[in-house]
Amino acid sequence: MLDEKAYKQRVYIEDVHKYVGQEVIIAGWLYNKRSSGKIHFLLVRDGTNIIQCVVVKNECPEEVFNAYDDLTQESSIIVKGIVKEDKRSPLGYELLLTDLRIVHQAQDYPITKKEHGIDFLLDHRHLWLRSRRPFAVMRIRHEVIAAIRDFFNERGFVLIDTPIFTPTSVEGTTTLFETEYFGQKAYLTQSGQLYAEAAALAFGKVYCFGPTFRAEKSKTRRHLTEFWMVEPEVAYFDLDDDMKLAEEFVSYIVQRVLENRKMELEILERDTRHLERVSPPFPRITYDEAVDILRKNGVDFRWGDDFGGTDETIISNQFDRPVIVHRYPAEIKAFYMKRDPENEKLALAMDVLAPEGYGEIIGGSQREDDYDTLVKRLEEHQLPREPFEWYLDLRRYGSVPHAGFGLGIERTIAWICGLQHVRETIPFPRTIYRLNP
Numbered sequence: 001m002l003d004e005k006a007y008k009q010r011v012y013i014e015d016v017h018k019y020v021g022q023e024v025i026i027a028g029w030l031y032n033k034r035s036s037g038k039i040h041f042l043l044v045r046d047g048t049n050i051i052q053c054v055v056v057k058n059e060c061p062e063e064v065f066n067a068y069d070d071l072t073q074e075s076s077i078i079v080k081g082i083v084k085e086d087k088r089s090p091l092g093y094e095l096l097l098t099d100l101r102i103v104h105q106a107q108d109y110p111i112t113k114k115e116h117g118i119d120f121l122l123d124h125r126h127l128w129l130r131s132r133r134p135f136a137v138m139r140i141r142h143e144v145i146a147a148i149r150d151f152f153n154e155r156g157f158v159l160i161d162t163p164i165f166t167p168t169s170v171e172g173t174t175t176l177f178e179t180e181y182f183g184q185k186a187y188l189t190q191s192g193q194l195y196a197e198a199a200a201l202a203f204g205k206v207y208c209f210g211p212t213f214r215a216e217k218s219k220t221r222r223h224l225t226e227f228w229m230v231e232p233e234v235a236y237f238d239l240d241d242d243m244k245l246a247e248e249f250v251s252y253i254v255q256r257v258l259e260n261r262k263m264e265l266e267i268l269e270r271d272t273r274h275l276e277r278v279s280p281p282f283p284r285i286t287y288d289e290a291v292d293i294l295r296k297n298g299v300d301f302r303w304g305d306d307f308g309g310t311d312e313t314i315i316s317n318q319f320d321r322p323v324i325v326h327r328y329p330a331e332i333k334a335f336y337m338k339r340d341p342e343n344e345k346l347a348l349a350m351d352v353l354a355p356e357g358y359g360e361i362i363g364g365s366q367r368e369d370d371y372d373t374l375v376k377r378l379e380e381h382q383l384p385r386e387p388f389e390w391y392l393d394l395r396r397y398g399s400v401p402h403a404g405f406g407l408g409i410e411r412t413i414a415w416i417c418g419l420q421h422v423r424e425t426i427p428f429p430r431t432i433y434r435l436n437p
């Protein structure tokens, strides 16, 4: 049998195509098995993919053939075999087994072939990550994040990491997570934006990318309490520039996933026709036009209200790609947004709504750059002046028109993957009801 250090010679399943006709070693875990008596089939996964290993009686040592009975689901094993092309298997290759070693025998693995409820699976998320569906989703998440970094790197943006402990709210005071900070109150960040604004005046074009926190009491399929947001911010940028950057950004991410994660999208049985159409320019409509669409579709909508999930679905269903809604009523938007000079009631804000009912994936705006107006806004929003003094400095010293936006990673992934709920898009989701595992 293979010796215990045999893994030192292992190759990854994603590379077996380079070794057709040759003998290779693979180190991984038993995903599944079946047998016809004379032939055993082992599905072995190593994190990069799954390969079927064929064990034929009389074509391998007897002890290897007989080890089948000890091979329980998720036992860790090292296998050796000859790589064969196999057009019928999803991988395109299989392994004719010649040797095997059980590294660790797993007992009664809780996630079996039978259907499990979502709560059971989430309670076992630390193990569920090994299954096929999380495999596909997490690899797409990885691609989305890599695409985000490449997009900004290619365009000369500087990454600025913003703090997680903050003295202020950004997106309203109702969803703040408060914590004790050496005798002082601190809040977990809701958005890195204010710091990204400071950095934009220092570096011209920047982005921050990190976890953000909101004590969302709403229990919807779009809300997490801990989620990742990427936020570009650019000096000398107006709302139009901002919308253009947003549509290029979203298109870039989607096209990268289509290019590099075909297999993963297939595992998820994602119909990619909607995704293939995602390219600039996106349709742009005003809030007023969006309200008209709702009313024409029989929604009794009051001007001035924010759109709910179903409203967003109706609006986005009118278009074949993401739609940008701009110029929202200032009253429902954040204190830092600049007003439309042509109508003071409106904020120079924009949201990008994803198709197929996925709703808002981006929120952004041009920022108020006038000192006196911003002071007035803080008062109107009943925000304390003192913790925002540093932010006001940005309007005291070299203020310029500037704009930016935030893209929610999990909502973007849910849309690209075609998932019902954002909780599956993050390795260990945090929601109002879930802090474990």
Ligand code: 4AD
Residues within 6 Å of the ligand: 170, 171, 190, 191, 192, 193, 214, 216, 222, 223, 224, 225, 227, 229, 231, 232, 360, 361, 362, 363, 364, 365, 404, 405, 406, 407, 408, 409, 410, 411, 422
């Ligand atoms: O629209 P939001 O609140 O915008 C901001 O935070 C701005 N400060 C961003 C900026 O201009 N720099 O949030 C931005 C995006 C939303 O469009 C959504 O995709 C995501 O963050 N998001 C959430 N995702 C998951 N769970 C939640 N609870 C979320 N809240 C917002």
Ligand code: MG
Residues within 6 Å of the ligand: 351, 360, 362, 363
């Ligand atoms: Mg928003």
